[in-house]
Amino acid sequence: MHQTELLVIGGGAAGYFGAVSAAEARPGARVLLLERGPQPLAKVRISGGGRCNVTHSCFEPRALSSRYPRGARPLLAAFARFQPADTVRWFESRGVALKTEADGRMFPTTDQSETIIECLQTAARAGGVDVRLRTGVDALRPLSGGGWEAPLSTGEVVHAKQVLVATGGCKPGGPMSWLAALGHEVVPPVPSLFTFHIEESWVRALAGLAVPQAEVSVPGTSLKEVGPVLFTHWGLSGPGILRLSAWGARDLASADYCFPLRIRWCPTLNAEQIQTLLQATRAAQQGKTVINTPLFGLPSRLWEVLVGLSGITPEVRWNQLPRPGVLALIETLLRTELPVSGKSMNKDEFVTCGGVSLKEVEFKTMQSKLHKGLFFAGEVLDLDGITGGFNFQAAWTTGWLAGRAMAGLAAG
Numbered sequence: 179m180h181q182t183e184l185l186v187i188g189g190g191a192a193g194y195f196g197a198v199s200a201a202e203a204r205p206g207a208r209v210l211l212l213e214r215g216p217q218p219l220a221k222v223r224i225s226g227g228g229r230c231n232v233t234h235s236c237f238e239p240r241a242l243s244s245r246y247p248r249g250a251r252p253l254l255a256a257f258a259r260f261q262p263a264d265t266v267r268w269f270e271s272r273g274v275a276l277k278t279e280a281d282g283r284m285f286p287t288t289d290q291s292e293t294i295i296e297c298l299q300t301a302a303r304a305g306g307v308d309v310r311l312r313t314g315v316d317a318l319r320p321l322s323g324g325g326w327e328a329p330l331s332t333g334e335v336v337h338a339k340q341v342l343v344a345t346g347g348c349k350p351g352g353p354m355s356w357l358a359a360l361g362h363e364v365v366p367p368v369p370s371l372f373t374f375h376i377e378e379s380w381v382r383a384l385a386g387l388a389v390p391q392a393e394v395s396v397p398g399t400s401l402k403e404v405g406p407v408l409f410t411h412w413g414l415s416g417p418g419i420l421r422l423s424a425w426g427a428r429d430l431a432s433a434d435y436c437f438p439l440r441i442r443w444c445p446t447l448n449a450e451q452i453q454t455l456l457q458a459t460r461a462a463q464q465g466k467t468v469i470n471t472p473l474f475g476l477p478s479r480l481w482e483v484l485v486g487l488s489g490i491t492p493e494v495r496w497n498q499l500p501r502p503g504v505l506a507l508i509e510t511l512l513r514t515e516l517p518v519s520g521k522s523m524n525k526d527e528f529v530t531c532g533g534v535s536l537k538e539v540e541f542k543t544m545q546s547k548l549h550k551g552l553f554f555a556g557e558v559l560d561l562d563g564i565t566g567g568f569n570f571q572a573a574w575t576t577g578w579l580a581g582r583a584m585a586g587l588a589a590g
């Protein structure tokens with residue numbers, strides 16, 4: 179039997195950050211980190227296309243928390259303690275400079291996720307964290323005199339005063355079943371951040387084309403997002419679609435991913451403004467064909483499709499465009515509806531929503547409200563952010579809070 183003070187289960191972003199934060203907050207503490215896989219930080223390695231989108235340059239806790247479809251409210255208080263500015267300082271103070279891209283995403287200046295992995299591993303070594311790979315935790319039980327017992331996949335048993343569960347995305351069985359046995363409510367998992375399947379042949383024919391800004395919404399719901407939309411071989415993707423999928427994760431799962439999608443192609447203009455622009459074009463471009471005069475900054479191939487969807491034939495010139503044609507074009511620009519018939523996971527970043535219910539966790543310390551000495555961090559919790567570095571930020575913040583609190587409690 180192996181004794182430790184602090185046991186961290188899971189060698190991902192949240193587990194490493196928690197272990198290092200605990201070790202640094204209380205030098206000399208015995209911290210054991212167990213990872214069931216052959217490699218630690220496997221998701222960090224593949225994250226952000228191999229570049230690791232570490233965080234987002236959003237330094238105001240309220241604005242930051244609004245990027246989390248699940249967990250916004252408890253995270254607001256957590257971000258008041260550790261937010262992206264702290265993440266930047268944390269890495270910079272260990273020699274890792276981060277840079278900000280135009281859309282706010284932050285990456286190591288090396289553009290290599292390996293830089294982040296090395297930094298975390300060096301910090302763990304410096305803090306004396308005992309990291310063991312290929313060592314899964316099979317169960318977790320409270321000991322009658324206080325503390326925890328964890329039987330391992332290696333046949334050993336660990337006893338610990340405090341435990342941080344940082345086992346990542348919620349899957350049926352495994353950690354979720356032992357946490358449920360401990361009385362924790364586990365919100366069933368569904369995917370977040372996915373792209374939409376659309377069968378329409380014109381959508382697939384436009385694969386590769388990007389629209390810099392469109393409004394996508396689901397009629398009959400409050401789901402609405404504005405952002406870049408990308409045509410793919412299977413339907414639609416891009417940040418606008420991914421954000422809509424994150425906010426709609428539960429509703430869209432209930433609809434079995436079959437729902438109507440509405441697209442407004444020029445989201446800053448209303449019907450009147452569009453009409454005024456069309457009239458001005460009609461006056462200026464009289465003899466030109468409508469199909470060959472793309473407007474509103476839309477790509478010409480998409481414009482051709484939208485003109486066709488409005489019932490305007492290719493030979494129609496602006497001075498021949500009847501009023502019903504103008505109205506039909508306005509309607510198409512404001513409300514193109516497409517049937518979504520399924521989803522694909524986003525290969526750059528995918529997360530699950532679901533996990534340990536947030537109402538049973540005290541967010542100042544990340545300690546369970548049901549069991550003293552049991553802590554949570556990262557994706558094991560029912561919280562998730564939209565794409566852009568927000569999911570790692572949640573892992574850093576919750577890991578840091580948990581690690582510091584564990585160190586404090588272990589000292590007491």
Ligand SMILES: Cc1cc2nc3c(=O)[nH]c(=O)nc-3n(C[C@H](O)[C@H](O)[C@H](O)COP(=O)(O)OP(=O)(O)OC[C@H]3O[C@@H](n4cnc5c(N)ncnc54)[C@H](O)[C@@H]3O)c2cc1C
Pocket residue numbers: 187188189190191192193212213214215218219220221222224225226227230231232233313314315316344345346347352353525526527528529555556557558566567568569570571573
């Ligand atoms: C392809 C991809 C790219 C991504 N890119 C980004 C990005 O650029 N920016 C961003 O913010 N987010 C990104 N994400 C999301 C981000 O990776 C996760 O939100 C984050 O890794 C969650 O960290 P975690 O430590 O909670 O979980 P994980 O990283 O999943 O780590 C959990 C660890 O626990 C281990 N474990 C599980 N059960 C046990 C057990 N019983 N015993 C021992 N160990 C166990 C697992 O093997 C795993 O290593 C990406 C996700 C994917 C899949």
